[in-house]
Amino acid sequence: KVIISAQNLLKEYRMGEEIIHAVANVDIDIHDGDYVAITGPSGSGKSTFMNLIGALDSPTQGSLQIDGQELAKMSGDDLATLRNKKIGFVFQQFNLLSRQTALANVKMPLLYNHSPQGDEIERAKECLTMVGLGDRMDHLPTQLSGGQQQRVAIARALVNHPSILLADEPTGALDTKTSEEIMELLNDLNAKGITIILVTHEAEIAVCAKRQIGFRDGSVEFDRLTETGDAP
Ligand code: ADP
Ligand code: ADP
Numbered sequence: 001k002v003i004i005s006a007q008n009l010l011k012e013y014r015m016g017e018e019i020i021h022a023v024a025n026v027d028i029d030i031h032d033g034d035y036v037a038i039t040g041p042s043g044s045g046k047s048t049f050m051n052l053i054g055a056l057d058s059p060t061q062g063s064l065q066i067d068g069q070e071l072a073k074m075s076g077d078d079l080a081t082l083r084n085k086k087i088g089f090v091f092q093q094f095n096l097l098s099r100q101t102a103l104a105n106v107k108m109p110l111l112y113n114h115s116p117q118g119d120e121i122e123r124a125k126e127c128l129t130m131v132g133l134g135d136r137m138d139h140l141p142t143q144l145s146g147g148q149q150q151r152v153a154i155a156r157a158l159v160n161h162p163s164i165l166l167a168d169e170p171t172g173a174l175d176t177k178t179s180e181e182i183m184e185l186l187n188d189l190n191a192k193g194i195t196i197i198l199v200t201h202e203a204e205i206a207v208c209a210k211r212q213i214g215f216r217d218g219s220v221e222f223d224r225l226t227e228t229g230d231a232p
Contacts, residue, residue, distance in 0.1 A: 023049050026218075035209045
């Protein structure tokens with residue numbers, strides 16, 4: 001099943017007289033359960049593409065469907081609900097609330113519409129346990145290592161049972177060993193069925209994904225299975 005479908009996607013930025021095609025002529029289908037690494041030089045449109053498929057930004061032209069819904073036809077409220085329920089976001093700098101405990105950070109997306117109920121609080125704890133931080137729930141981000149902070153961010157991204165995880169340079173702020181541990185976690189999550197799309201400029205990270213899409217000058221330069229994806 002196709003979970004994200006982009007046709008002839010275009011995102012323009014206007015800089016005074018100049019028009020920049022940050023993303024242009026992009027046609028991509030991503031299937032439920034895919035594991036995609038987006039790579040490409042700085043300025044090639046990776047972040048712009050992620051912002052579009054994360055419904056954080058809208059295209060200038062073209063069509064974009066998530067789970068069969070055309071984003072351009074959705075209201076702001078419906079888009080916010082889509083972002084909150086169907087998509088989990090992970091960032092390079094973790095983006096945790098520094099004065100809140102790990103558990104409070106993970107509960108944050110649950111506060112979106114209401115105060116979390118019993119089952120949901122259990123779910124937040126379960127997510128922290130799933131990322132290996134069952135014994136760190138009451139720690140503040142400053143009391144955690146970078147890798148642990150990224151695990152908290154991943155738990156937060158998972159708390160609403162999203163079908164898609166978007167990760168923009170999730171290992172960009174981490175050392176090699178910690179990066180490997182975070183990739184093992186993402187690999188496990190994909191094995192459980194979650195669709196993962198990550199941006200990276202590191203070849204060793206990209207090969208963890210099953211499919212690599214290379215951007216250049218806003219367009220897709222290549223789209224191929226990695227060795228991981230080729231494996232029987
Ligand atoms: P990448 O993530 O691959 O580094 P970006 O998507 O950030 O690339 O940028 C693609 C192009 O769009 C670049 O030329 C960048 O300068 C431009 N761009 C990105 N965001 C904006 C913006 N908000 N305003 C103007 N230009 C932008
Ligand atoms: P709104 O503009 O309606 O407040 P946002 O775009 O700020 O909506 O966020 C909607 C959802 O997107 C959040 O509930 C969260 O799941 C996700 N999200 C967006 N930005 C972040 C962020 N910096 N950290 C964590 N989650 C985020």
